[in-house]
Amino acid sequence: xxxxxxxxxxxxxxxxxxxxxxxxxxxxxxxxxxxxxxxxxxxxxxxxxxxxxxxxxxxxxxxxxxxxxxxxxxxxxxxxxxxxxxxxxxxxxxxxxxxxxxxxxxxxxxxxxxxxxxxxxxxxxxxxxxxxxxxxxxxxxxxxxxxxxxxxxxxxxxxxxxxxxxxxxxxxxxxxxxxxxxxxxxxxxxxxxxxxxxxxxxxxxxxxxxxxxxxxxxxx
Amino acid sequence: xxxxxxxxxxxxxxxxxxxxxxxxxxxxxxxxxxxxxxxxxxxxxxxxxxxxxxxxxxxxxxxxxxxxxxxxxxxxxxxxxxxxxxxxxxxxxxxxxxxxxxxxxxxxxxxxxxxxxxxxxxxxxxxxxxxxxxxxxxxxxxxxxxxxxxxxxxxxxxxxxxxxxxxxxxxxxxxxxxxxxxxxxxxxxxxxxxxxxxxxxxxxxxxxxxxxxxxxxxxxxxxxxxxxxxxxxxxxxxxxxxxxxxxxxxxxxxxxxxxxxxxxxxxxxxxxxxxxxxxxxxxxxxxxxxxxxxxxxxxxxxxxxxxxxxxxxxxxxxxxxxxxxxxxxxxxxxxxxxxxxxxxxxxxxxxxxxxxxxxxxxxxxxxxxxxxxxxxxxxxxxxxxxxxxxxxxxxxxxxxxxxxxxxxxxxxxxxxxxxxxxxxxxxxxxxxxxxxxxxxxxxxxxxxxxxxxxxxxxxxxxxxxxxxxxxxxxxxxxxxxxxxxxxxxxxxxxxxxxxxxxxxxxxxxxxxxxxxxxxxxxxxxxxxxxxxxxxxxxxxxxxxxxxxxxxxxxxxxxxx
Numbered sequence: 001x002x003x004x005x006x007x008x009x010x011x012x013x014x015x016x017x018x019x020x021x022x023x024x025x026x027x028x029x030x031x032x033x034x035x036x037x038x039x040x041x042x043x044x045x046x047x048x049x050x051x052x053x054x055x056x057x058x059x060x061x062x063x064x065x066x067x068x069x070x071x072x073x074x075x076x077x078x079x080x081x082x083x084x085x086x087x088x089x090x091x092x093x094x095x096x097x098x099x100x101x102x103x104x105x106x107x108x109x110x111x112x113x114x115x116x117x118x119x120x121x122x123x124x125x126x127x128x129x130x131x132x133x134x135x136x137x138x139x140x141x142x143x144x145x146x147x148x149x150x151x152x153x154x155x156x157x158x159x160x161x162x163x164x165x166x167x168x169x170x171x172x173x174x175x176x177x178x179x180x181x182x183x184x185x186x187x188x189x190x191x192x193x194x195x196x197x198x199x200x201x202x203x204x205x206x207x208x209x210x211x212x213x214x215x216x217x218x219x220x
Numbered sequence: 221x222x223x224x225x226x227x228x229x230x231x232x233x234x235x236x237x238x239x240x241x242x243x244x245x246x247x248x249x250x251x252x253x254x255x256x257x258x259x260x261x262x263x264x265x266x267x268x269x270x271x272x273x274x275x276x277x278x279x280x281x282x283x284x285x286x287x288x289x290x291x292x293x294x295x296x297x298x299x300x301x302x303x304x305x306x307x308x309x310x311x312x313x314x315x316x317x318x319x320x321x322x323x324x325x326x327x328x329x330x331x332x333x334x335x336x337x338x339x340x341x342x343x344x345x346x347x348x349x350x351x352x353x354x355x356x357x358x359x360x361x362x363x364x365x366x367x368x369x370x371x372x373x374x375x376x377x378x379x380x381x382x383x384x385x386x387x388x389x390x391x392x393x394x395x396x397x398x399x400x401x402x403x404x405x406x407x408x409x410x411x412x413x414x415x416x417x418x419x420x421x422x423x424x425x426x427x428x429x430x431x432x433x434x435x436x437x438x439x440x441x442x443x444x445x446x447x448x449x450x451x452x453x454x455x456x457x458x459x460x461x462x463x464x465x466x467x468x469x470x471x472x473x474x475x476x477x478x479x480x481x482x483x484x485x486x487x488x489x490x491x492x493x494x495x496x497x498x499x500x501x502x503x504x505x506x507x508x509x510x511x512x513x514x515x516x517x518x519x520x521x522x523x524x525x526x527x528x529x530x531x532x533x534x535x536x537x538x539x540x541x542x543x544x545x546x547x548x549x550x551x552x553x554x555x556x557x558x559x560x561x562x563x564x565x566x567x568x569x570x571x572x573x574x575x576x577x578x579x580x581x582x583x584x585x586x587x588x589x590x591x592x593x594x595x596x597x598x599x600x601x602x603x604x605x606x607x608x609x610x611x612x613x614x615x616x617x618x619x620x621x622x623x624x625x626x627x628x629x630x631x632x633x634x635x636x637x638x639x640x641x642x643x644x645x646x647x648x649x650x651x652x653x654x655x656x657x658x659x660x661x662x663x664x665x666x667x668x669x670x671x672x673x674x675x676x677x678x679x680x681x682x683x684x685x686x687x688x689x690x691x692x693x694x695x696x697x698x699x700x701x702x703x704x705x706x707x708x709x710x711x712x713x714x715x716x717x718x719x720x721x722x723x724x725x726x727x728x729x730x731x732x733x734x735x736x737x738x739x740x741x742x743x744x745x746x747x748x749x750x751x752x753x754x755x756x757x758x759x760x761x762x763x764x765x766x767x768x769x770x771x772x773x774x775x776x777x778x779x780x
Contacts, residue, residue, distance in 0.1 A: 078330030079443050094440040105363075105374070106331040106440055129330045 049140075060120045060135040063113055064163055065156035066171060072101065073157060074132035077108040081124035081133050089117035090124060111153040116146060136169045222299040225277075226250065227306050233297070241272050241292030241303045252305050253314060253343045255321075255429045256381035257293035260486050260596070261390055265291035267321075267381050269343065271313045273304035289313050311347070318348035324359040324404075325430075326376045334431030336444040340379065361407055367397075368416035370436050370490065371425060373408060378432035380406050384424035391487065391596050393584025394418040408432070419599060420583060422493045423486075426476060437494060438474045447473060450707035451757060453483075453694045454492035455547065455605035455687040458574070459598060460696030461488040462758070465496075465688050465707035472499055472688055472708055480758045482700050489581075489599045496688065498646040499708075504669055505683035507713040512679070521715065525723050528680050531663060532638055537564015539637040541627050541661075544614060546574040546604035547644030548717065549692025549704065550747065551736045553610040555721035556642065557617040558743075562725075568630065570622035571614050572642075572649055574604035600697055604645065605687070609695035612746040612762070624654075632657035643668030644684065644717075650674050667717060683714035690716045691733035693750065695762060701750060702759030703733075 019025055046053060066074045077094035095109035124133050136159060143149040151159075163169040221232045224244060231247045233239055240263075242252045255267035270292035275285035277300035285302070289310065297303065304310065321340065329335040361375035385397045385408065396416040400409045410416055416424070425435045449464040454475065462480035466473050475496055477488035498504075510518040510527060518524055532540065542560050544553050560567040581599040582591035614621045622630075631639055639661045643649050646669065655673035658664050666678035669686055684690075688707045695701045710716060722731035734753040741751035749760045 076331045077440070078335075080330065083443065083445065096440060104331075105328065 055137055055139070059137050059139070060122045061138040062115055062136060062141055062159065063118075063124070063151070063156060064134055064136050064159040064169075065111065065153060066132050066134060066160050066164075067157060072104075073107060073111075073153060074130055075108045075111060075128075075153075076104065076130055076132070077106050077111075078129060080127040080129060084123040084127035085118075086121060086123065087117050087119045089114040108153060111156065113151045113156060115141065115149040115151055131171075134169075134171070136163045137166075138163070224297045224299065224301040224303065226297075226303045239297045241274065241295050241297055241305070242270055244297040244301075244303060245272075245292070245305050250305060252292045253347055254293055255339055255379060256383060258383055258386075258427065258486075261383060261386045263294050264382060264386070265294040267379065268317045269314065269321075271317070272310055273307055275302040275304075276300060277302060314343075314347040315349055318344055319353070321379045322348070322352060323354050324376065325379070326358065326360070328377070332374070332377065332431040333434050333439060333444070334377075334428075338431060339429030359404060364409065365436075366415060367408075367410055367433070368421050370422055370494065371416055372434050372436050372439065374432050374434065375407050377430050378408055379430055380408075381429060382408075383427040383429070384408060384433055387420075387424055387427055388416065388418070391423070391584055392418045392420040393586060393592060396421075397424070419489050419491060419581065420487060420597060422490045423477070423488070426487075435474070442468055442473050448707075449476075450688075450705045451478060452687065452704045452707065453605060453696075453702045454488055455694065455704075456492040456495045456603060457489075457600040458602040458604060458607060458697035459484055459600050460605060460694055460700060460702055461492060462702060463488060463492070467688075467707045470708045472496060478757070480702075482758050482761070483696060483702065485597065487597055489597070491599065496686070498670065499686045499688055501670065503671055504711060505671060505675065505681065505714060506711055508683060508715075509681040510679065511681070519713075521723070524680060524682070525720070528665060529724055529726060532560070532640075532665075533563055535563075535638045535663065538566035538568070539635065540564065540640070541568040541570070541622075541631060541636045541638070542640040543624060543627055543642060544569065544571045544610050545642040545644045545649065546572060546607035546610050547687075548610055548642055549606060549690060549694060549733075550609040550613060550701070550740065550750070551692045551731075551733050552642075552690075552717045552721055553606075553613040554736070554740050554744075555718065555725055556640070557613055559721065559725040560640070561617050567618075568622055568627060568636070569614055569618040570624055570627040571607075571610050572624045572645075574602045574607040575645060575647060575649075576601050577603050602697065603647065605696070606694040608697070608699060608762075609693060609701065609747075612695070612744065613740075616744040616746065628654055628657040631661050632659075634660050636661050638663040638665070640665045641667070641674060641678075642684075642717075643670070643672055643674075646670055646686075648672060667720065669714075682720050683710075684717040684720060685710045685714060689714075690718060691731075692718060693733070693737065693755065699762040700759045701747075701755060701762055703755050 068074045077092055079092050079094070082090040082092055091110070091112045092108050093110040094106050097104035097107045101107070120135065122135055125135055138159070141149070164171060222235055223230055223232050225231070226245050226248050227250055229248045231244060233244070233247065242254055242257060245252045252270050252272060254270040256264050257270060268291065271289040272292040272295070273285055274290050274295050275283050277283050283302050285304075292303070292305065322344065325340065329338070329341065332338070335341060363375055364373040367373045380399070382399060385399060388397045389395045396410050396414055396418065397408055400407050422435060425433045446468045447466040448468065449466050452463050452465045454461040454463045461484040462478040463475045464478050465475055475488070475493050477484070477486060479486050507519045508521055508524050509516050510524045540560060540563065542556060544556065557569060560569070579601050582595045583597040584592050586592050630636055639658055641650075641658070641664065643666065650672055652673040655677060658674060658677055664674070664678045665680040665682065666675050667682040667684050668675060669684055675681055687704055689710045690704060691706050692704055693701050694704060706716065718731045718733060737750040738753045741748050747762065749762045752760070
């Protein structure tokens with residue numbers, strides 16, 4: 001669309017007066033702000049990892065794949081998440097559901113989510129027609145190789161098992177109605193997702209290890 | 221010319237056209253939604269989706285509308301007919317019809333393969349309502365995976381348009397499918413022990429406007445909105461069915477027929493539909509090889525092609541032989557033949573015979589399997605896409621083209637110093653016995669896609685591309701020249717044949733099929749019809765020089 005001349009507003013640079021040309025008013029107001037912070041006694045620094053941040057309710061961490069009532073993967077491999085994904089980080093191979101699942105046609109034979117490629121926008125969660133993929137509050141995930149953060153179906157189901165009873169990560173959405181998460185106003189601080197040894201400093205904090213350590217425990 | 225009125229617009233049509241309301245509306249570019257009607261099949265007017273208001277113009281000029289809505293597919297349009305396809309009454313009927321069709325539909329679009337190209341989805345979005353008023357449980361019917369070797373039926377998705385049943389009765393004539401039970405219990409089924417395995421069976425999947433009949437080959441492989449289509453021509457027989465090659469990320473997933481009244485109509489056979497899997501074979505020739513005394517000395521195109529050109533150019537002209545393949549495109553045959561005849565007019569050019577398997581297979585068939593008149597579909601015995609095109613090129617460059625056996629006889633008697641063999645037939649084009657004949661030739665060049673008896677004997681092995689990887693023109697049995705377009709890239713190391721031959725000829729720039737066609741048309745009178753370069757979706761006739769009329773393009777959801 002070509003801009004019309006009526007759409008354009010011309011703004012002139014304001015004239016600089018005498019005091020502004022000396023820069024003194026700007027310097028004084030800057031010093032005032034700085035001194036105000038020096039003297040007010042409020043702490044701004046977060047003592048992470050000893051103190052966990054109080055994340056907002058809509059915080060988007062790593063994904064999980066929910067299970068249905070029978071413990072099967074809820075995902076039906078419709079690939080709408082992969083279609084919606086702007087980072088192209090979801091790779092699904094579908095297959096016909098096993099004969100023991102008469103109510104299902106299709107299921108994900110493989111489901112690989114590249115957590116490093118993901119931009120945590122939450123579009124997958126929004127696209128999912130069966131509420132199978134959800135983002136949890138886990139944010140501190142580490143791995144030794146890039147491949148180790150290509151989470152597969154089993155790993156994503158494992159995260160579901162770990163987080164489903166956590167008050168911060170209830171099953172948020174149900175078909176047609178909002179899940180219990182809609183009623184929460186405040187949630188406790190989240191614990192670390194990576195393995196925490198008993199002797200480590202972060203284990204001695206007020207909320208240690210709310211989420212079970214993932215992967216093989218280095219302390220075992 | 222008779223005149224009729226559709227949506228208050230006057231249309232003119234030929235008296236011989238025999239239009240129904242759907243076709244008449246298409247003349248003004250208006251889509252009348254329909255499921256059960258298909259131009260190739262008989263009219264049953266059972267889906268009720270195409271209900272329109274129809275009236276007649278009386279001699280005194282007054283228009284009298286019929287009080288009831290009528291099915292547009294069944295109502296002929298004649299002089300003075302008035303069709304209203306967008307009135308509130310029609311729209312209400314369409315919404316009501318869709319609501320009925322969706323009553324027992326499982327709405328499992330996320331797991332349905334048809335989602336994205338589904339007539340029910342498209343029309344619901346366009347004409348339906350956004351919610352269901354049904355409060356009862358849906359009528360669930362068990363799925364049937366025994367319909368055919370390649371076909372599975374999701375019974376609960378079916379809307380009983382019976383296109384598939386009519387196809388097996390009217391086009392293939394094999395009549396495997398039928399409707400069992402009546403009313404709400406209606407289902408498509410086959411007779412016990414008699415699956416729908418005829419050679420045209422795959423078409424019922426395309427005809428199904430919803431996701432009820434699905435192809436087992438494609439089931440759950442891809443979501444259709446990820447697929448990119450290239451217009452192409454099926455290479456498996458000389459009928460030259462117009463197709464689309466559907467691919468995603470350089471992997472071909474399926475072939476679908478494309479409507480072309482000049483070539484085959486609306487359908488394609490299963491031999492072609494599933495006969496492209498060699499494109500993904502593990503043992504495809506992957507790298508060019510230059511061999512000296514049995515040892516590979518180079519794998520690089522940049523070394524091999526100049527070396528080969530030099531070696532061919534230094535060979536005495538009448539001691540060079542070349543065997544062209546009916547699987548080459550016209551452009552490739554032209555590039556090779558013109559390159560070799562530039563070296564010498566006396567090069568010996570031959571073309572391999574197209575494989576003939578059985579005899580032409582005509583449909584529909586009767587109860588005993590005998591073809592019935594009129595023929596509606598033919599699977600030809602000649603299993604090569606371009607025998608006529610290559611022949612036309614060869615006749616231009618060689619006054620008396622040799623046969624393959626003549627050329628090989630000359631090779632075995634030591635009359636040749638260089639032999640350029642082009643393969644391309646995935647079902648094999650040379651026997652081990654014939655391959656023995658080339659052992660006496662010092663320079664053997666093999667350009668092929670799959671290993672054959674002759675590929676270990678080659679001094680130069682040039683891996684080419686399949687039909688899905690090339691650009692060019694195929695000329696079918698009747699002399700219809702149609703374009704094929706590249707859908708996917710060749711495997712790493714292989715190159716499309718056109719590019720190989722372009723680089724081998726030492727021509728400057730890049731291979732461009734459309735541009736080359738103009739050159740061919742100027743040079744070869746028999747192929748003068750290619751002068752436009754771009755031949756359009758339906759191709760051009762070589763002999764009559766007439767451009768075929770544009771196809772009656774299908775409305776959304778109709779040719780699926």
